[in-house]
Amino acid sequence: MKIMISAEGPELTVRVGHRFGTSPYLIIVDTQTMAFEAVSNPAADNQKGGAGVTAVVLAIGRDVDAVLTGYCSPMATRYLTENGIEVVTGISATVADTVEQYKKRELYDAGGAAGKINPGKTQVDRSALAQALKSSTRQFAGLLPILMAVILSIGLFTTFISEEILSVILAGNPGIDTFLGACLGSIFAGNPINSYVIGGALLEYGVSLFAVTAFMTAWVAVGLVQLPAEIAALGKKFALVRNAVSFVMSLLIAVLTVTFLNYFTV
Structure with missing residues (x-):
């Protein structure tokens, strides 16, 4: 299984990126072999909107099975789930820990409590919504x-x-x-x-x-x-x-x- 994780850097030791669309890197991990590829996000510096589209296209084009991130907009989530890609949000751990938690079907939500994966579920970023x-x-x-x-x-x-x-x-x-x-x-x-x-x-x-x-x-x-x-x-x-x-x-x-x-x- 291949999963894509938004990341602050190109290594598995970095923390998961807060936003799927504007994270500096998108790391694709093979959960069976733990082989990974760090893809530089071309829309990382995009602050005018539409950055999520680029990340969604990358995820679909790389044929990943799931996207793990801190926050994913409702529109990006819809496109991903419509293409059969599971979306998990509210993650703040390192990339390596996130992969292990995903493999065990256990991830930490934004509040710090252990919980199960909820495909397609996104948490509302109120400040982003207001903006x-x-x-x-x-x-x-x-x-x-x-x-x-x-x-x-x-x-x-x-x-x-x-x-x-x-x-x-x-x-x-x-x-x-x-x-x-x-x-x-x-x-x-x-x-x-x-x-x-x-x-x-x-x-x-x-x-x-x-x-x-x-x-x-x-x-x-x-x-x-x-x-x-x-x-x-x-x-x-x-x-x-x-x-x-x-x-x-x-x-x-x-x-x-x-x-x-x-x-x-x-």
């Missing part, structure tokens, strides 16, 4: 002005660009219509149901199915109007790449959809 709530509140407050601007932009677009105008623009070459449909769908935003209603009306006006399909797909997947909010929340690089890929995919989906429809209706 997370404060951080989330500040982030939401920072996004409010951007969200208000997004709502205003959506209202302006839906008011001044009618379905009749769209039907005039999207009439002609299927290739150009597909591209223009994706462009317009990228600009518009709102509930996907609205795109179905507009798409149905456009078909009645004689707009090609290529354009309507691209329009509806881009409406859902691409969001130029919401781009400032997405950049603020998820980062500029991610937002730009995701929207660019989604735009290209909306073109491909439109072509494939119409092609398959024509094939099966022949």
Whole structure:
């Protein structure tokens, strides 16, 4: 059996790291042979959140059976347990002692009393929880002005660009219509149901199915109007790449959809 233990150093004599995601080292131990490998945690200095994801990926990638640590966030615990990895928290002994206690199915909890392993159980770090709530509140407050601007932009677009105008623009070459449909769908935003209603009306006006399909797909997947909010929340690089890929995919989906429809209706 292989177990992963968060550690303050690369040796078995060091103490177990307090936090799974930001411990300096993650030591993988074979409980049968006691052979071990100390892996430097690349997210050890990450204080901005998301460090647990790196540690979770390492644990899953190394195919360990259990993770032993001082504290593991609820989200990281969920991902680990969903992948069949046992999670044991509240440990403050040395790595070597922890391995022996685990092999005997006895570990010390945070209060110092001997107890049995409880897979998937985490202890709530109240200070970390309070900090997370404060951080989330500040982030939401920072996004409010951007969200208000997004709502205003959506209202302006839906008011001044009618379905009749769209039907005039999207009439002609299927290739150009597909591209223009994706462009317009990228600009518009709102509930996907609205795109179905507009798409149905456009078909009645004689707009090609290529354009309507691209329009509806881009409406859902691409969001130029919401781009400032997405950049603020998820980062500029991610937002730009995701929207660019989604735009290209909306073109491909439109072509494939119409092609398959024509094939099966022949």
